[in-house]
Amino acid sequence: MRYALTMAALLILVSSADVRSQETIRLTTAAAISQAMAHNESVLIAGSLHEGARQHVREVRSSGLPSVSASVNYSRNWLLPSFVFADQNVKIGSDNNITGNLTLRQPLYTGGRVRGGRRQAEFEAASIGYAEERTGQQIAALVEAAIYDHLLAAEILEVNRVALSRARSNLQQVAALHRVGQATEFDLTRARVQVSTAGADSVARASQFSFAEMALKDLLGISLAQQIVVDATYRASTILPLDDLPGLILTALEYRPERQQFLSLLAAQKGALHIAQAGGRPNLDFVANGQMQFQNDALGDASDGDEWRRSWSTGLVLSVPIFDGRRSHAQVAQARQQQYQLELEQERTDRVIEREVRQAWLDLREADGRLVARQGSVGQAEKGLEDAQTRYRTGRGRQLEVLDAQLVLVEAETESARARRDRAWALVQLELATGMLLSTEVSAGDGQG
Numbered sequence: 001m002r003y004a005l006t007m008a009a010l011l012i013l014v015s016s017a018d019v020r021s022q023e024t025i026r027l028t029t030a031a032a033i034s035q036a037m038a039h040n041e042s043v044l045i046a047g048s049l050h051e052g053a054r055q056h057v058r059e060v061r062s063s064g065l066p067s068v069s070a071s072v073n074y075s076r077n078w079l080l081p082s083f084v085f086a087d088q089n090v091k092i093g094s095d096n097n098i099t100g101n102l103t104l105r106q107p108l109y110t111g112g113r114v115r116g117g118r119r120q121a122e123f124e125a126a127s128i129g130y131a132e133e134r135t136g137q138q139i140a141a142l143v144e145a146a147i148y149d150h151l152l153a154a155e156i157l158e159v160n161r162v163a164l165s166r167a168r169s170n171l172q173q174v175a176a177l178h179r180v181g182q183a184t185e186f187d188l189t190r191a192r193v194q195v196s197t198a199g200a201d202s203v204a205r206a207s208q209f210s211f212a213e214m215a216l217k218d219l220l221g222i223s224l225a226q227q228i229v230v231d232a233t234y235r236a237s238t239i240l241p242l243d244d245l246p247g248l249i250l251t252a253l254e255y256r257p258e259r260q261q262f263l264s265l266l267a268a269q270k271g272a273l274h275i276a277q278a279g280g281r282p283n284l285d286f287v288a289n290g291q292m293q294f295q296n297d298a299l300g301d302a303s304d305g306d307e308w309r310r311s312w313s314t315g316l317v318l319s320v321p322i323f324d325g326r327r328s329h330a331q332v333a334q335a336r337q338q339q340y341q342l343e344l345e346q347e348r349t350d351r352v353i354e355r356e357v358r359q360a361w362l363d364l365r366e367a368d369g370r371l372v373a374r375q376g377s378v379g380q381a382e383k384g385l386e387d388a389q390t391r392y393r394t395g396r397g398r399q400l401e402v403l404d405a406q407l408v409l410v411e412a413e414t415e416s417a418r419a420r421r422d423r424a425w426a427l428v429q430l431e432l433a434t435g436m437l438l439s440t441e442v443s444a445g446d447g448q449g
Contacts, residue, residue, distance in 0.1 A: 039221030111281025116274025123268035279328035
C-alpha cells in the first residue's frame with residue numbers, strides 16, 4: 001500500500017512538472033533580450049572570456065608580490081661510505097637526513113617588467129570587456145530582429161487568412177451568379193483557382209510563421225516545444241537625434257565598444273613595450289631563507305628539538321643582463337611595430353564606424369520614406385475592392401477587376417507590414433551603429449516612444 005501511494009505521488013509530481021513546462025511564456029522585447037543575455041551561448045562565452053581575463057590580471061599582479069615557498073626533503077641512506085681509523089670502521093654521514101627550507105623572495109626592481117605586465121593584463125581585460133559589451137549589443141539586435149520577423153510573419157499570415165476568406169466569399173458570389181446565368185463558366189473556374197492559390201499561400205505563410213518562431217526560440221535558448229506569445233509591437237522611436245548626423249557620428253566614436261576596445265589594446269601594447277624594454281635592464285630581489293636539518297641514525301630522535309640544526313639568512317640578488325644576442329632590442333622593435341599596427345587598425349575602425357552610422361542613417365530615411373508612401377494604401381485598396389465588387393454584382397464590372405483589386409489589397413497590406421518592420425529594424429541598426437542599443441532598450445524596446 002505504501003509503495004502504491006509513493007508511486008502515485010511521483011506520478012502526480014511528474015505530471016505537474018510536465019504541465020508547468022508547457023506553460024506559455026509571454027515575451028516582451030525587453031523580456032526577450034533579458035532571456036538572451038542570460039541563456040544565449042555567444043553572450044555566455046563572451047562573459048566567460050572576460051572573467052578569464054580578470055583572473056589573468058590577478059595572476060600578473062602576483063608577480064610583484066612576495067612569494068613564500070616551503071620544502072621538506074627526507075633521504076634514507078642504506079649504505080654509507082666508511083673508512084678505517086684506529087682499527088675501527090667509521091661511517092661518513094647518517095642513516096636519516098631531513099632538511100626543511102623556507103624561502104621568501106620579494107622583487108624590488110624589475111626594470112618595468114612587473115608594471116608593464118600589470119598594465120598589459122588590465123587593459124587586455126578591459127578590451128575583452130568591450131568585446132563582451134559588443135556581443136551583447138549584437139545579440140540584442142538579433143533578438144529585436146527575430147521579434148519583428150515573428151510579428152511580420154504573424155501579420156502576413158493573417159493577411160493571407162483574410163485573403164482566403166475573401167476568395168471563398170467571392171467564389172460563393174460567382175457561383176450564385178452562375179446559377180442564374182449572370183456569370184460565365186470561365187468566371188467560376190477563375191474564382192475556384194483564386195481560392196486554391198490563396199489556400200496554398202496560407203499554407204506557405206503558416207510555415208514561414210513557424211520558422212520565425214523557431215528562430216526566435218533558438219536565439220533565446222528556449223526549447224522549441226515551448227509555447228510562447230510575443231507581446232510586443234514594432235519599435236516606433238529612439239532617443240537618438242535623427243536630424244543630427246554629425247552628432248550621431250560623434251556619439252558612435254565615443255560609445256562604440258569596438259573603438260574603446262582598440263584604445264584599450266593600444267594601452268595594453270604600451271605595457272608590452274615596457275616588458276620588452278625590461279629585458280635589457282637589471283633585476284633586484286630580496287631573498288630570505290631559513291633551513292632546519294636533522295641528521296641521525298635513529299629516526300625517532302627527530303622529535304627532539306636539540307637534534308635539529310637551524311640556519312637563517314637574508315640577502316639581495318642582483319642580476320644584470322650583459323649580452324643576449326640583441327634579443328631584447330628585437331623584442332622592443334617588434335612591440336613598437338605591433339603598436340603601430342594597432343594605431344592603423346584604430347584609424348580603419350573609425351572609418352568603418354562612420355560608414356556604418358551613415359549607412360544606418362540613410363537606411364532609416366529610406367524606411368521612413370517607404371512607410372510614408374505606404375500610409376493610406378491599405379485604405380485605398382479596400383475602397384477599390386469594394387467598388388469592384390459593387391460593379392460586378394450590378395453587372396457593370398468584370399470579375400477580373402475584383403480579382404485584381406483583391407490582389408492589390410493583399411499586396412498593400414503585406415507591404416505596409418513590411419514597411420513598419422523595416423523602419424523598426426532601421427532604428428535598431430542605427431542604435432547598434434552608434435553603440436547605444438542596450439542603453440535605450442527599456443524606453444524604446446517595445447515600440448513606445
